[in-house]
Amino acid sequence: MTQQDRAHATREAILHAAAQEFDRLGYERTSLTAVLARAGLTKGAFYFHFPSKEAVADALVERQTELWAQVRESWRLRGVDPLSALHGMFAESADRMAADVVLRAGVRLNADREVGYPGVPSTHLMWEKLVATYVIEAAERGDLRPGVDPEAVARTLCSAALGSRLISSATTECADFPSRIREVLGHVLPCITAPAWELSGSQSASEPA
Amino acid sequence: MTQQDRAHATREAILHAAAQEFDRLGYERTSLTAVLARAGLTKGAFYFHFPSKEAVADALVERQTELWAQVRESWRLRGVDPLSALHGMFAESADRMAADVVLRAGVRLNADREVGYPGVPSTHLMWEKLVATYVIEAAERGDLRPGVDPEAVARTLCSAALGSRLISSATTECADFPSRIREVLGHVLPCITAPAWELSGSQSASEPA
Numbered sequence: 001m002t003q004q005d006r007a008h009a010t011r012e013a014i015l016h017a018a019a020q021e022f023d024r025l026g027y028e029r030t031s032l033t034a035v036l037a038r039a040g041l042t043k044g045a046f047y048f049h050f051p052s053k054e055a056v057a058d059a060l061v062e063r064q065t066e067l068w069a070q071v072r073e074s075w076r077l078r079g080v081d082p083l084s085a086l087h088g089m090f091a092e093s094a095d096r097m098a099a100d101v102v103l104r105a106g107v108r109l110n111a112d113r114e115v116g117y118p119g120v121p122s123t124h125l126m127w128e129k130l131v132a133t134y135v136i137e138a139a140e141r142g143d144l145r146p147g148v149d150p151e152a153v154a155r156t157l158c159s160a161a162l163g164s165r166l167i168s169s170a171t172t173e174c175a176d177f178p179s180r181i182r183e184v185l186g187h188v189l190p191c192i193t194a195p196a197w198e199l200s201g202s203q204s205a206s207e208p209a
Numbered sequence: 210m211t212q213q214d215r216a217h218a219t220r221e222a223i224l225h226a227a228a229q230e231f232d233r234l235g236y237e238r239t240s241l242t243a244v245l246a247r248a249g250l251t252k253g254a255f256y257f258h259f260p261s262k263e264a265v266a267d268a269l270v271e272r273q274t275e276l277w278a279q280v281r282e283s284w285r286l287r288g289v290d291p292l293s294a295l296h297g298m299f300a301e302s303a304d305r306m307a308a309d310v311v312l313r314a315g316v317r318l319n320a321d322r323e324v325g326y327p328g329v330p331s332t333h334l335m336w337e338k339l340v341a342t343y344v345i346e347a348a349e350r351g352d353l354r355p356g357v358d359p360e361a362v363a364r365t366l367c368s369a370a371l372g373s374r375l376i377s378s379a380t381t382e383c384a385d386f387p388s389r390i391r392e393v394l395g396h397v398l399p400c401i402t403a404p405a406w407e408l409s410g411s412q413s414a415s416e417p418a
Contacts, residue, residue, distance in 0.1 A: 028237060124375075124376040124380070125380060128376075149392075152395075152396070153396060155373075155376075155389055156369060156393045156396045156397075158372065159371075159372030159373040159389065159393065160365060160368045160372055161368075161372065162371070162372035162375060162376065163367065163368030163370065163372030164368040166333075166372075166375075167331070167334075167367070167371065170331055170333065171334060180364055183361040183364055183365055184368065184369070187361070187362060187365045187397050188396050191397065191399050191400035
């Protein structure tokens, strides 16, 4: 292992240990001491990589932001219709979060920055807007039932995804998030889609892309 | 005003001021100093009524618990079918929360005790179980579409209600919670109900019972 490899491994170990604490306890109740104990590292080793707890949280938030961009791009490249892409992205997100505490912590940290901090521009509204673009495109293709409001659909899906994540996180460390998100999609999509619409693309729970 | 009336008014003023802070900031970031400043009271007046910040939070949680019991009972007395009662209770809850910061704070405090505190028996699972009893009863009456899983429906509705409340709270102090919850119900119920099922009972947004 080169020195660079070792530095990279230490940085990843810090991120992983911090993610485990943030995921369980949230930002405010996570202590640097607990993170160091979990990673088996000294304060010196930590501060070589990150100036503060906040900097680790920022790195985790940034990593999830990058991942969502990749997930969106991978579904764009599959060329499926917008609602199938939306279904695929929600399901894949849940699969990845159930499997990866680093991602899960980043998502929690990002969302916690909003909820209960009035006046902060909301990540949730940003997600609703993004989801709405897919549903609007579906409407333009004739994939929606007449009279369905695309923005209302986006609000319902984003709310249900947020609530599912929180309940799943509090009760099963997100282990049942994949099945919960698929239940939500199964309860909403048949209601809003035109009879001819069919789900396409790989949607298997065991096959996150 | 008798002394008893004045004591009652002070206690309510404390609950209201504390609710405003808890609703905005959550339990941990709410300071007693801010609550006293908001209520225009001294520490002495506060401690006459409550031994601690925790005791005020407990009173707010208890108040919302009592209210939900009343709401359930009032819908039981209307004698509508279980899914109409469920619709009515979700809508009425949102209406009441949008209008009443004391209730909203109690709900937030109660839910915050769960999310992110692993191992605490979950209020969310308790709500899911309660909602499921209505959906199961609907299934037994033939109000559900064949193949619909009542417990999955309960999970979807509770998730969407939680997410709606959090997003609405973070962005509009719950002002749009009534419309958000009705959107959720409108996107889920037609999907899961038998074609013959129809909503009954008063469901008006302007008419919380």
